Structures are given as C-alpha cells and as structure tokens.
Amino acid sequence: xxxxxxxxxxxxxxxxxxxxxxxxxxxxxxxxxxxxxxxxxxxxxxxxxxxxxxxxxxxxxxxxxxxxxxxxxxxxxxxxxxxxxxxxxxxxxxxxxxxxxxxxxxxxxxxxxxxxxxxxxxxxxxxxxxxxxxxxxxxxxxxxxxxxxxxxxxxxxxxxxxxxxxxxxxxxxxxxxxxxxxxxxxxxxxxxxxxxxxxxxxxxxxxxxxxxxxxxxxxxxxxxxxxxxxxxxxxxxxxxxxxxxxxxxxxxxxxxxxxxxxxxxxxxxxxxxxxxxxxxxxxxxxxxxxxxxxxxxxxxxxxxxxxxxxxxxxxxxxxxxxxxxxxxxxxxxxxxxxxxxxxxxxxxxxxxxxxxxxxxxxxxxxxxxxxxxxxxxxxxxxxxxxxxxxxxxxxxxxxxxxxxxxxxxxxxxxxxxxxxxxxxxxxxxxxxxxxxxxxxxxxxxxxxxxxxxxxxxxxxxxxxxxxxxxxxxxxxxxxxxxxxxxxxxxxxxxxxxxxxxxxxxxxxxxxxxxxxxxxxxxxxxxxxxxxxxxxxxxxxxxxxxxxxxxxxxxxxxxxxxxxxxxxxxxxxxxxxxxxxxxxxxxxxxxxxxxxxxxxxxxxxxxxxxxxxxxxxxxxxxxxxxxxxxxxxxxxxxxxxxxxxxxxxxxxxxxxxxxxxxxxxxxxxxxxxxxxxxxxxxxxxxxxxxxxxxxxxxxxxxxxxxxxxxxxxxxxxxxxxxxxxxxxxxxxxxxxxxxxxxxxxxxxxxxxxxxxxxxxxxxxxxxxxxxxxxxxxxxxxxxxxxxxxxxxxxxxxxxxxxxxxxxxxxxxxxxxx
Numbered sequence: 001x002x003x004x005x006x007x008x009x010x011x012x013x014x015x016x017x018x019x020x021x022x023x024x025x026x027x028x029x030x031x032x033x034x035x036x037x038x039x040x041x042x043x044x045x046x047x048x049x050x051x052x053x054x055x056x057x058x059x060x061x062x063x064x065x066x067x068x069x070x071x072x073x074x075x076x077x078x079x080x081x082x083x084x085x086x087x088x089x090x091x092x093x094x095x096x097x098x099x100x101x102x103x104x105x106x107x108x109x110x111x112x113x114x115x116x117x118x119x120x121x122x123x124x125x126x127x128x129x130x131x132x133x134x135x136x137x138x139x140x141x142x143x144x145x146x147x148x149x150x151x152x153x154x155x156x157x158x159x160x161x162x163x164x165x166x167x168x169x170x171x172x173x174x175x176x177x178x179x180x181x182x183x184x185x186x187x188x189x190x191x192x193x194x195x196x197x198x199x200x201x202x203x204x205x206x207x208x209x210x211x212x213x214x215x216x217x218x219x220x221x222x223x224x225x226x227x228x229x230x231x232x233x234x235x236x237x238x239x240x241x242x243x244x245x246x247x248x249x250x251x252x253x254x255x256x257x258x259x260x261x262x263x264x265x266x267x268x269x270x271x272x273x274x275x276x277x278x279x280x281x282x283x284x285x286x287x288x289x290x291x292x293x294x295x296x297x298x299x300x301x302x303x304x305x306x307x308x309x310x311x312x313x314x315x316x317x318x319x320x321x322x323x324x325x326x327x328x329x330x331x332x333x334x335x336x337x338x339x340x341x342x343x344x345x346x347x348x349x350x351x352x353x354x355x356x357x358x359x360x361x362x363x364x365x366x367x368x369x370x371x372x373x374x375x376x377x378x379x380x381x382x383x384x385x386x387x388x389x390x391x392x393x394x395x396x397x398x399x400x401x402x403x404x405x406x407x408x409x410x411x412x413x414x415x416x417x418x419x420x421x422x423x424x425x426x427x428x429x430x431x432x433x434x435x436x437x438x439x440x441x442x443x444x445x446x447x448x449x450x451x452x453x454x455x456x457x458x459x460x461x462x463x464x465x466x467x468x469x470x471x472x473x474x475x476x477x478x479x480x481x482x483x484x485x486x487x488x489x490x491x492x493x494x495x496x497x498x499x500x501x502x503x504x505x506x507x508x509x510x511x512x513x514x515x516x517x518x519x520x521x522x523x524x525x526x527x528x529x530x531x532x533x534x535x536x537x538x539x540x541x542x543x544x545x546x547x548x549x550x551x552x553x554x555x556x557x558x559x560x561x562x563x564x565x566x567x568x569x570x571x572x573x574x575x576x577x578x579x580x581x582x583x584x585x586x587x588x589x590x591x592x593x594x595x596x597x598x599x600x601x602x603x604x605x606x607x608x609x610x611x612x613x614x615x616x617x618x619x620x621x622x623x624x625x626x627x628x629x630x631x632x633x634x635x636x637x638x639x640x641x642x643x644x645x646x647x648x649x650x651x652x653x654x655x656x657x658x659x660x661x662x663x664x665x666x667x668x669x670x671x672x673x674x675x676x677x678x679x680x681x682x683x684x685x686x687x688x689x690x691x692x693x694x695x696x697x698x699x700x701x702x703x704x705x706x707x708x709x710x711x712x713x714x715x716x717x718x719x720x721x722x723x724x725x726x727x728x729x730x731x732x733x734x735x736x737x738x739x740x741x742x743x744x745x746x747x748x749x750x751x752x753x754x755x756x757x758x759x760x761x762x763x764x765x766x767x768x769x770x771x772x773x774x775x776x777x778x779x780x781x782x783x784x785x786x787x788x789x790x791x792x793x794x795x796x797x798x799x800x801x802x803x804x805x806x807x808x809x810x811x812x813x814x815x816x
Contacts, residue, residue: 034087034159037074037140046070047149053091054122056154061091064149071100071143072150075716076158077136081637083210083290083369084133084160085265088142090151093121098151101342103141104131105708106690107366107632108328111342115151124154130210130265132369133160134636137709137716161209164289169202176200177280183221183251186284191221194228194279201273204286211265212324212368213291217258218272219284223251228281231273234261245281254284260291296631297322297365297373300329300346305381310355310467313381316347320365320373330364330372330630334800335553335608335671336691336728355386355467360799362552362607370633375552375607386466392417395424395443395460395473405452405483406768410434411444415462415470423463427472428456431751431773432729449730451755451770452483486740486788487755488770489816494536494791498808501793502779503559503574503614504735508566510785514541514588515810516573518798519555527556527575529593532810534784542593544586547575550607552799553627553671554581557612561588562650563620570650572599574612574624580605583614583624583652599652600663603641604629608671609688613735615675617683621655622648623665625672625685632708635668643669643707645685645699659702668705668719672697674736674745676783678758686733686745687722694731695722696743698762723764724756730769734795735780739788739815746778746792748800753778753792775811777801788815 038058040049047064064070078084092098092115099112109131118125138158144150168188170179176195183191194200208214222228222245229242239261248255270288274280301318308314320326326343331350341348343365353359359381365373396413415421424441426434434445450456456479459472500518507513515538517528527547532538549555554576562570571588574581581603587595603611609627617623628635628643635643638660647655647665654663674686683699693712697705697720706719713721726733732749743756743764752772757765771778779795790813796803 034085034157035076036155036157037076038155039072039074039153043073044071045073047072050152053152055124057089058155061152061154063152064144066147066149068144068147070149071141072153073139073141074156076138076140076156078133078138078158078160079135080160080163081133081135081633082161082163082292083212084131084158085209086129086131086140087157088127088129089124089154089156090115090118090127091121091124091154092117092151093119093123094148096148097146098148099145100142100150101145102129103143105134105139105632106711107370107708108340108342109368111328111340112145118151121152130368132633133158134633134709136636136704136718139709159209161290164287165206167204167206167286167288169204169283169285172205172286173203174201175203177202180282183282185221185252185254187219188285192283194274194281194283196277196279198274198277198279200279201271202280202283203269203271205267206263206270206286206288207267208263208265208288208290210290211263213260213293214263215258215260215289215291216270217256217287217289218245219254219256219287220245220248220281221251221254221284222246222248222281223253224278226278228278229275230280231275232259233271233273234263235268242275251282263288293324293367293369293371295323296371297326297367299374300363300365300376302377303361303363303379305361305379308381308384310384310386311353312349312351313353313359313383314347314349315361315363315379317363317376319344319346322365322367322371324367324369326365327368328366330366332362332364332375332608333359335688353383355383358382364606364630370631372606372629372631375550375630378551386468388419388464388466388468390418391468392421392462392464392470394471395462397474398458398460398476400458400476400478403478403480405481406450406766407446407448408450408478408480409444409446410458410460410476412460412473414440414443417462417464417468419464419466421462422465425461425463427459427461428772429774433458433769433772449754449767449769450480451768452480452487454770455479483768486742486815488753488790488813490814491771491792491811493809494812495532495538495810497806498793498810499797499805500555500795501808501810502555502557502612502795504780504782504791504793504810505559505561505614506782506785507561508563513782513791514559514561514571515793516556516559518557519549529556529559529573536810536812541588541591544573544575544584544593545596546577546582546584548578550576550605550610552607554605554607554610557610558614558624560614560616560622563616572614572622572650574614576605576610577601581610581612581626583648585650600624600641600646600648604631604634606630611672613673613675617647618677618681619655622650623675623683624648625669625675627671628669628707632670635670635707636704636709638662638664638667643667645669645672645675645683657701665701666699666703666705668707670707670711673734676736676738676743678738678741684736684738684743686736688732689725689728691728693722693725694728694733696724696733696736696745696756696764697722723762724767726750726754726767734778735782737781737783737790739783739790744781744790746781748777748779748795751776751778753781775809776803784812789813790815
C-alpha cells in the first residue's frame with residue numbers, strides 16, 4: 001500500500017468479512033419475479049378446458065382441437081417495457097410434433113415452434129422464448145400450425161428484465177484487492193481497494209434474463225493524479241483493454257466509466273483487472289443495464305414470385321442482417337399485412353389470394369426488439385385466372401323492404417354454380433356495400449350505413465370458390481327516408497387536374513386554402529403547394545425542399561397556416577425526408593414560399609404508416625399525427641415520437657400542459673390521420689387499422705389508445721376504446737371535418753364519406769355513408785370557414801388507386 005492513499009491494508013482486510021455478508025443480504029435482484037397466467041383463464045378458440053391428466057398447475061389445462069388455427073390467448077401485464085422471457089408449459093403424449101406460431105401483440109415472435117412429444121400426457125415440459133414486452137398489457141397467443149392442433153397447454157409465465165441491476169464491489173470475488181470503508185460517498189456497505197500491483201482484480205457474477213447488449217457502468221474513485229486503467233473481460237473474453245479511470249480529485253469523489261458489451265442469458269463473470277503497478281482505482285459497484293436495441297435490420301433483398309396459382313404463390317426475398325438477429329419477415333400487400341415468416345426462412349407460400357388479381361408485395365425484416373427495417377422493393381405479381389372458368393348464374397331480381405333513413409333489407413333469387421355459390425355481394429354500381437357468405441349463403445341481407453333522403457340503385461352478384469363472379473342481377477331502386485340534422489345536400493366539382501392532393505388548410509382570411517400534392521410522379525422531386533380560391537382557381541405557390549417519397553404513403557403530407565399568419569406569414573408542413581419524417585416551417589407571403597426551418601425531427605419513416613396530418617387547435621397550439629412506421633412497439637413507447645398525436649408551440653417545442661413534458665399528447669396509435677375539434681373543444685381523430693378495424697377516437701391528453709395490443713374495441717385496462725369502428729374494407733379513413741357537431745370522415749379503401757353525429761356525453765350516432773363507390777378513394781375533407789360546406793379531395797392517382805396523374809379532384813359539398 002502506498003502512502004498516497006493514507007490507509008492501511010490491515011483495516012481494509014478486517015472489514016472485508018463483515019461487509020461481504022451484509023452486502024449479499026442487500027443485493028438488488030436482476031429482474032422481477034415471473035408472473036404465471038393459467039391457460040384455463042385465457043381466451044380459447046377451438047379448444048376445451050380439461051383436468052383428466054395429472055401434474056397440471058391451477059385448476060386444469062387446455063386441450064385445443066386438432067385443427068390448424070386453434071389457439072389459446074393470454075393477456076400478460078408488464079410494469080415496464082423491455083426485454084422479456086416467455087415460458088410455455090405443455091404436454092404432448094403422442095410421438096407427433098404439434099408446432100405452433102407464437103405471437104405477442106399480434107406480431108410473430110417465433111413461427112412453427114416445435115412442441116414435441118413429452119412421453120405421456122402427465123409429463124409436462126417448458127418452452128422458453130425471448131420477446132420485447134410493452135409496458136401494460138401484452139397479448140400472447142399460441143396458435144396451432146398443423147392439423148394436430150397444439151399440445152395441451154398448462155400456463156405461461158412472463159418475466160421482464162429490470163432496467164438496471166447494481167452489483168456491489170465488496171460482494172464480488174477479490175484478488176489482490178480488499179473491501180474498505182475509510183472514504184465517504186460510496187453505495188452499499190463499502191468499496192474495494194486494489195493492492196498497488198498489476199494483476200489484481202474484482203470479479204462480479206452478473207445475471208441477465210435475455211441475451212443482448214448491456215451497458216456496464218463501473219463507479220470508481222481515484223484520488224491520485226495518475227490514470228489507473230483496467231482490463232475488462234466478460235466470461236474470459238476481453239471486452240476492453242486499458243480502460244481509462246482518470247483522477248477524480250480525491251478519494252471521496254466518485255465517477256462513472258461505461259462500456260457496452262454483449263451478455264448471454266443467465267449468469268456471466270465480469271472481471272476488472274488492474275494493468276498498472278499502481279493497481280486499479282477504488283471500485284464502488286458495477287451497474288448492469290439492458291441497453292435498448294434501436295438498430296433496425298437492413299432492408300431485405302428484392303422479392304420475387306414463383307409457382308403462381310389462382311389463389312396462391314411462392315414469395316422469396318434476400319436475407320436481411322441485424323446486430324442482434326432477424327426473427328421474422330412481414331409481408332405486405334400495399335399497406336395491409338398478409339403474413340409473417342419466421343427467420344431464417346427467406347420465403348413463404350402466400351395462400352387465400354384472389355384469382356386474377358395484381359398483388360404489390362413488400363417485405364420488412366423485424367428483430368426481437370421490434371425494430372423494423374425499411375421496405376424492400378416491391379414484387380408486382382398477378383395470380384392466375386381460376387381453373388374453374390364457369391361463373392355462377394345471375395341472381396334473381398332483388399326487392400327492397402323495410403326502408404329507413406339509413407338502410408333497407410334486400411332479398412333476391414338464388415344463383416346456381418357448377419362447384420357451388422360461396423357468396424353474394426350487394427353493390428352500388430360495382431362497389432360492394434354488403435357481402436353474404438355461407439354454405440350456401442343466404443339470399444337476403446340488411447344493408448345499413450346509407451345516407452338519409454338519398455336515392456339508391458343496387459344490384460347483386462354471386463361468387464364461387466374459384467373467384468368467378470356472375471353477371472349483375474337486375475337493379476332495385478329506392479330512396480331512404482329523411483333524417484333530422486344537417487346532411488350533405490349537394491356536391492359539385494371545385495377543381496380538377498390534381499395528382500394525389502393530400503393536405504388542405506384554409507388561410508385565416510377564409511378566402512383561399514393551401515393544398516399539398518404528396519408526390520409528383522411525373523417530375524421527380526417536385527413536391528408542390530397550391531393556392532386554391534373559394535371559386536376553385538388554383539395557382540402553384542412553390543415547392544418544399546428536402547422532401548423524399550417512400551413509394552408508398554410518404555412524401556409531402558399535411559399543411560397548416562399559423563393563426564397569426566397575417567403578421568408572421570408562417571405556414572407549417574409535415575413531410576418525409578432522408579432521415580425520417582419532419583415538421584418544418586416556411587414563409588408564405590400570399591403568392592410564394594420561401595425559407596425553410598426544421599422544427600421537429602426524429603420521427604421514423606417507412607413505406608407505410610407515416611401519419612402526416614397537421615392542425616391548429618382552439619388552444620392555438622399545433623397538433624400533428626405520426627404513424628408507427630411499421631414498428632408497432634414504437635406506439636407504446638412514450639419516449640418515441642411515432643404512433644402518437646403530438647402537440648407543440650410554433651417553434652416545435654412541447655406545448656405547456658402536455659402530459660409527459662414532451663411533444664407527446666396521446667399514444668398507442670397505428671396510423672392516425674384525421675384531426676378535428678367539436679363545439680366543446682374536444683379533439684376527434686380517425687385512424688387506420690391493420691386488418692380488422694378502423695377507428696374514430698376521442699383524444700384526451702396522456703391516454704393510451706391501444707395499438708398494437710388492441711385493434712378496435714378490446715377489454716384491456718388502461719387502454720382507450722374507439723367511439724366508433726369500421727371494418728377496414730368499408731373505411732380506411734384519412735381526413736375528418738366537423739360541421740354542426742357531426743363528423744365527416746373520408747374513406748380510401750371504402751370509397752365513401754361517412755357521416756357520424758356526435759351525441760350527448762361521448763356517444764356517437766349511427767354512421768351513414770355518402771357517395772359509395774361514386775368518386776373512388778377519398779382522402780381529405782375540410783370545413784369551409786364561415787359556411788356549412790366541405791371540400792372533399794380524392795386520391796385515385798396513388799399506387800392503390802392506379803389512375804393516371806392528374807386524375808384527382810376536389811369537390812365542394814353543401815350541408816343543409
């Protein structure tokens with residue numbers, strides 16, 4: 001021991017024994033205890049609860065039916081988000097494997113997981129998987145992938161890694177070092193004093209629930225003027241050589257030295273060895289923190305189609321790479337997910353497709369932390385015409401009865417087919433408003449969601465399993481009865497020649513509006529802003545710099561003018577840029593745009609799910625919607641700007657009163673796009689669903705709107721249910737506007753405008769649909785200032801619509 005430390009080795013050594021026991025008793029746990037969820041209390045599809053075998057937990061177990069798709073689904077709660085372990089207890093008394101797909105929050109964690117024989121039905125085994133938990137509720141599903149169903153399922157256990165765990169140095173294994181207490185400011189019951197020789201070490205035994213990157217932080221003091229470096233090794237492998245531990249002014253002053261390492265699941269040895277003759281610094285503790293994986297996988301290679309049939313095809317793609325490993329690939333047709341394939345497979349058979357249909361297929365890679373790659377290039381493939389070329393016969397003439405303000409009951413004569421009719425579609429023109437399925441399907445249907453006091457002409461077609469469609473039946477016409485309250489009474493063309501008009505915002509003078517075009521597909525890099533008068537005259541006022549397309553749903557999106565535009569001439573734009581989505585400000589003098597200032601960055605982008613709406617609220621603050629960028633976990637991460645409604649000052653900083661002190665106003669959104677306020681100042685929002693339900697939500701600060709745990713209404717504590725929901729084929733909403741406390745919602749895939757009255761409290765009236773199939777894909781609906789009128793724009797020139805550039809229109813609607 002050198003005199004510069006002012007201590008004696010004897011006192012330090014005598015202290016070591018008593019310190020060791022005390023520190024072991026106070027050591028922090030590496031993670032929370034596992035939580036068990038019994039299968040008999042879960043949601044069961046095609047299965048039964050039984051107790052006819054031995055050694056199960058709880059009051060029984062679940063025996064699923066021997067079919068593909070039978071499942072057991074649990075809701076598991078986590079106090080915090082982070083790396084987690086899922087354990088599934090099962091029994092399989094046969095020699096036949098019973099594989100299953102394991103999904104968490106609707107996303108594949110592992111596909112085709114083996115549940116092999118356990119010897120007999122009384123012998124249970126455990127399957128262990130890693131996943132990333134959301135804070136709050138997590139939906140865990142085990143679904144069979146073979147005709148044998150799943151194994152018998154007893155329970156699941158979930159366990160989430162602690163954010164960090166402290167290991168006191170005085171409790172570690174020491175060589176040429178000793179525990180001491182003769183300085184102040186340490187944690188635990190002491191610290192470790194290295195002997196002044198090279199080779200002394202402190203070795204910690206640390207525990208990690210889930211393999212991955214960890215941040216190691218050594219708290220130390222060095223009261224000398226010289227560096228006291230250490231070699232750091234993990235399980236005998238060098239992690240850092242001569243890691244610097246510089247002076248800390250005195251022995252009572254402590255500092256941190258941090259490195260990132262890869263740790264396996266289970267226990268590991270972390271050794272800090274002095275490399276100089278002066279020994280190491282005094283060590284207080286080692287903190288092990290799970291380091292969030294924020295690195296997305298690389299973009300998958302170009303997908304291609306093979307073995308194309310009428311209802312199926314093989315899709316393959318180039319493998320993606322990732323710092324922690326790709327776990328799955330998600331396959332999308334435009335913005336809708338078709339399936340997931342577990343890595344390392346780089347191909348899958350897509351089934352259940354429609355004959356003679358073009359599919360625009362993209363692949364996204366995903367890692368265990370939920371990070372999602374950018375989109376692959378698209379594979380554009382068309383399924384074959386059905387081998388069954390015979391269409392069903394024409395259905396009999398339909399008749400209408402029970403006509404009301406919002407619907408009617410239709411009945412028709414049955415169709416026949418050589419292989420059997422599988423469905424009837426009730427249509428307005430060629431747009432389906434109701435489908436009836438069954439074996440055989442019924443020949444009547446209640447058609448709802450129609451507009452009040454409106455004339456309708458409907459027909460019926462029959463479909464068979466081969467995708468053949470009959471000729472249309474004769475038509476039936478009727479007029480719905482009148483309804484109380486304002487309804488659309490007239491629609492006319494305001495302006496034509498548009499290519500994907502996206503954002504519309506009326507200037508504070510109420511005489512003109514600014515309209516953005518998302519992407520000029522003819523002139524690359526042209527992202528235009530137009531001035532449009534109340535009479536429909538349009539003039540380009542400029543382009544927005546730094547905008548890029550995603551060849552999907554990105555580009556130049558929302559626009560809003562400052563409420564004080566007359567004095568500051570500021571407008572605000574949301575757009576996709578090279579690094580992600582941005583909110584920017586420009587100056588607009590009434591005839592041209594100039595200047596460009598970035599206000600908000602750090603909003604992830606992807607081919608789809610970019611949000612994009614901007615709007616000023618009654619409180620004078622700017623609101624923005626952001627999508628989850630196809631990384632669903634971001635929606636539940638309050639530290640992320642994705643999957644949110646944001647609220648900000650006009651300089652891009654958080655508005656006062658925001659619930660988390662950040663830009664985030666509400667969270668748990670998938671792809672929100674519509675924003676509007678009612679007469680009470682309440683904020684309503686429209687949101688794209690995934691494959692089940694689109695939503696109309698009443699937004700309140702700090703609330704969680706459920707995605708990805710919930711899509712539409714669900715019974716999960718702490719998550720808000722929508723006030724209205726629709727199937728994705730009848731809505732896929734974008735913009736909304738409110739006139740006389742009635743919401744008007746533009747629908748893309750549904751090709752209609754929905755009218756939803758707002759009633760007392762937080763309830764909504766029966767939605768009714770206008771212009772069904774008449775004008776195509778409807779994007780943005782905007783109230784005209786000072787008048788009961790709306791502007792309604794189409795998006796038929798986008799990839800989904802497929803119309804030529806310049807085919808889009810802005811309509812003007814009168815509400816009376």
